[in-house]
Amino acid sequence: MTARLAASVSFLDWMQQVQTGMEAVLDRFLPSPAVVPARLHQAMRYTALDGGKRVRPLLVFAAGELFDTPLPLLERAAAAVEMIHVYSLVHDDMPCMDDDALRRGKPTVHVQYDEATALLVGDALQAQAFEVLSGVTGADDSALVPRQLRMLNLLAQASGSVGMCGGQAIDLASVGMTLSLAELEQMHRKKTGALLRAAVMLGALGGKALSADEMAALDDYAGAIGLAFQVVDDILDATADSATLGKTAGKDAADNKPTYVSILGLAESQALAQRLRSNAHQALAPFGDKAQRLRELADLIVQRKA
Template structure:
């Protein structure tokens, strides 16, 4: 039986609450084993960055992909929360004056505005390292080889060949280091690295936790890549059509900086057709899983149809 939109929304909201509670516990003030202390200002800035906002799409994908392979419980919740910590670190650093120089995130002051730039840098650093600590912990899974696989996957998705490398390409696309005219293939590569790599790993992490075989894992990764690409195209469309008030952040940044997007190359209608093509690609990747994967199919539709 195909889940309704209300069923999908209910599950997404339920997962968001579970992730919020997990993040609150991970970001508590009390020092843990092996820690001398947790500085109060740093913890407050980390909580400002990670708590009280966001759809928690990345941990949702991890949890649902793990469920697809029969794995449920604390392991998937912790792994998904680790991905969310990594994502939140990236937002803190992206918002810095030296990067995107944003004042608002999720309708609230960005961390460097609420605190200061040095605190924001350290808060991002700490969120990043905490993400890997959570994945490496036996509480996430008893199998050290599986934990190593998770750590390796997140490192690759977030590092020089993934998110960080994508951010470097993004800065170059603004013309910071000389005039740059990007073609469609270069724009797709930038977006695959900066945004898509973490979304793809979010799904792959669930397959790792579920002990998926190589073929099933490849299918899930293919789905994740299509979803990641769709997410970025939909984000570019929202940047053109939605208000800053609705999104809770500044809009029109790429146009201001003269940076090309697929919306520029394809037009709004062409970009919307591209979203439809990517939804079909994601569906095809999940064809072998039958009805068990319906929530993941709903997730890619949610990505392209969202209004915030």
């Protein structure tokens, strides 16, 4: 990625250009497979490259374009949040967690390599994320350092026990249990929502100073799309096949996990996703047309088929 994309570019073209650009960015920031330990670096690249929708990087770029975040910092933030996401998938798929054999249409890391390598891949990707986000951007670094420090703190909180890892712990402890809707929402605000919120905030915090009202509006938007993403995931797990999803379909029901579909039913879950989409649009009203990419990403999250 060498320049910002014009607002006149269609959403699909913008999305494709960001996704393609992220492959080059991740390739640049991941360790070379020629560097020792070569097998670990190969496995990191196996799972991080050539796959996924890159929703989190797309959110980083959309928010960053709204608040004029410098491109070098946007690239680092997008790569960092994607590395955290990918590491979480690698660990989530391991036998000690969800024990899945398929991810992004190819064998999971512990299947393609082995369990020990999968564990190390996740650990290494987590560390690599913070190395990348804290690195030299090449663009007025002295002015960017305070922003980077705030962004590092945000990503650490979103990834840890009060965020993604905490949500996964609740998820594992909830197998076979009946959760209330409020308990399910709390779990997914952490497990899925925290990192999606971080993606939005990372893109925004690297740019101009945000007012309290702007922060609140972004927070409302991120909260709505974070829940919507999980609601749609639960719907797709119940309605799509493995080939479409690129992962094992119907696994939540097979593992007796509480989901929005199991608590609300399919029709009400679909209605909830649409309400959350509307809430996300409403939250962006103060930003006017400049937030069009974020609106389009809310639509993508709710309308996706995989």
